[in-house]
Amino acid sequence: MENEKGIVASSSPVPSTSAKSPSKEAEDRSPGLMQRWNTRIESLAGFEARGMARVPDDERQAPSAMAMLQMLLLWFSANLTINNLAVGLLGPLVFSLGFRDSAMCAVVGIFLGAMSTAYMSTWGALSGNRTMVVLRYFFGYYPSKLTTLLNIILMVGYGTIDCIIGGQVLSAVSGGSMTIAVGVIVVAVMECLIASVGLKFFHIYERFAWLPQLIVLFVLIGSAGPNFNASLESSVTGAALASSRLSFLSLQLYVPNSWGAAASDFYVYYPASTPRRKIFMLTLGGLCLSFWFVNLIGIGLGCGVVALPAWSDAYAISSGALITAGYAPLGGFGKFCAVIIALGGIANCVPGTYSAAIGCQIMGRWGQILPRWVWVVVLCIIQLICGVAGRNQLFVIFTNFLALMGYWLMTMICIVVEEHLIFQGELDWTPWDDKRKMPVGLAALTAFLLGWMGAILGMYQVWYVGPLALACGGADVGMWFGCLFALIAFPPLRWVEKRVVGR
Numbered sequence: 001m002e003n004e005k006g007i008v009a010s011s012s013p014v015p016s017t018s019a020k021s022p023s024k025e026a027e028d029r030s031p032g033l034m035q036r037w038n039t040r041i042e043s044l045a046g047f048e049a050r051g052m053a054r055v056p057d058d059e060r061q062a063p064s065a066m067a068m069l070q071m072l073l074l075w076f077s078a079n080l081t082i083n084n085l086a087v088g089l090l091g092p093l094v095f096s097l098g099f100r101d102s103a104m105c106a107v108v109g110i111f112l113g114a115m116s117t118a119y120m121s122t123w124g125a126l127s128g129n130r131t132m133v134v135l136r137y138f139f140g141y142y143p144s145k146l147t148t149l150l151n152i153i154l155m156v157g158y159g160t161i162d163c164i165i166g167g168q169v170l171s172a173v174s175g176g177s178m179t180i181a182v183g184v185i186v187v188a189v190m191e192c193l194i195a196s197v198g199l200k201f202f203h204i205y206e207r208f209a210w211l212p213q214l215i216v217l218f219v220l221i222g223s224a225g226p227n228f229n230a231s232l233e234s235s236v237t238g239a240a241l242a243s244s245r246l247s248f249l250s251l252q253l254y255v256p257n258s259w260g261a262a263a264s265d266f267y268v269y270y271p272a273s274t275p276r277r278k279i280f281m282l283t284l285g286g287l288c289l290s291f292w293f294v295n296l297i298g299i300g301l302g303c304g305v306v307a308l309p310a311w312s313d314a315y316a317i318s319s320g321a322l323i324t325a326g327y328a329p330l331g332g333f334g335k336f337c338a339v340i341i342a343l344g345g346i347a348n349c350v351p352g353t354y355s356a357a358i359g360c361q362i363m364g365r366w367g368q369i370l371p372r373w374v375w376v377v378v379l380c381i382i383q384l385i386c387g388v389a390g391r392n393q394l395f396v397i398f399t400n401f402l403a404l405m406g407y408w409l410m411t412m413i414c415i416v417v418e419e420h421l422i423f424q425g426e427l428d429w430t431p432w433d434d435k436r437k438m439p440v441g442l443a444a445l446t447a448f449l450l451g452w453m454g455a456i457l458g459m460y461q462v463w464y465v466g467p468l469a470l471a472c473g474g475a476d477v478g479m480w481f482g483c484l485f486a487l488i489a490f491p492p493l494r495w496v497e498k499r500v501v502g503r
Helices: 032-042 065-079 082-093 099-121 123-127 144-173 180-197 199-227 238-261 263-267 276-307 309-317 319-326 332-343 346-362 372-389 394-423 442-458 467-471 478-501
Strands: none
Touching: 065 199, 065 276, 065 346, 082 099, 082 144, 082 238, 082 276, 082 319, 099 123, 099 238, 099 263, 099 276, 099 394, 123 263, 123 276, 144 180, 144 238, 144 319, 144 332, 144 346, 144 372, 144 394, 144 442, 180 199, 180 332, 180 346, 180 372, 199 276, 199 319, 199 332, 199 346, 238 263, 238 276, 238 394, 238 478, 263 346, 276 309, 276 319, 309 319, 319 332, 346 372, 394 442, 394 478, 442 467, 442 478
């Protein structure tokens, strides 16, 4: 079918392979060899040439019912993965919570985190801009580069975690004949191939990647479920129990919330008329359904470690070995399922790496010299190196990295919401690259840094405990105080900025 502009509509809004990328705009600054390689690669069928540039209205494609469903499937597929299952392990094994306490914290935390990402996702179709470009309208042209850099670090970190867990499972399935380092390389290479092609291919990939994952996860429930020990009670009481509950709830919030800095990137080919409420609900549904499902399985596995010596021994090796042990009663078929679940982590790191590559272009004109696919390769190499180096420190990475990333991201979203509801009127999305049309951003930057101050005062990490965390019984309240500081500081600062600067 054709829309009113004569563009053939497919089953999902996908990029035009003839779109001009920022790399083309910088051809005069690119080496001749790079130009030739880039031209040849971008001419391949289905390859997305566009980088950070806004998608104009006449290049959008009218979505079908399947394209709308794709919003839900994208997030369901990207998060029905092994790394999110491993987050559930932290409730019983790190925070000493029982099954019921862990499950309640997971359900509530995931819902809150998913709501923030669903809100951020609504800006993609409306503006045609990537998330970090949209942020220029709220943070200013230059201050938004700080959040762009933090998002690149966040997405590379998640990709590293995916590579480590996938490598652990592949190593456990092989009985140790394949090292974890080799498994990390396998996952990183496959991720690189899919993310390099662009939105069209990985939208198709995500449309179907959830099905084998769902099947093998149900197999895991059947195989390991009898040992989940759902009657396990929390081993901490009183103030320590309240602290563990709040810390684990916050950690569960961080994970779906971490997509908030990339959520708009995947909807830029939908028309601006796409209902924002529908985008919000489909995104929220995909995130909640996937995270709830895999985290409850992870919590069950974690509770089983306490009562089952074989699982405890496997957990002592790695979380990947624990997941593989859950399939052990099924013999060879169980190993096959473990391989499928290990490779399923690719569905999680591909969108993040894609978003981070665009972020590298948004950082400055120097970043636009290299096309998006080159940045994908560079970032995958970084993930590979970090994955090999940190392959034996997975839980340390989880508990420290996720919390630190959650501090800044939720603070950023609070500022966006306040700017949107209090100060912003109708926005013109066409001058997306004109710094003169953007806010100066001093108010947003100041509120953001004050939010970081609140986060530092409230953080509870192995290497630092803030005074507010101590006052709250040892709970990690960094994100909550960070948001509070930013919410209070931003409105008066922004009012002064608009009065003085006028934009």
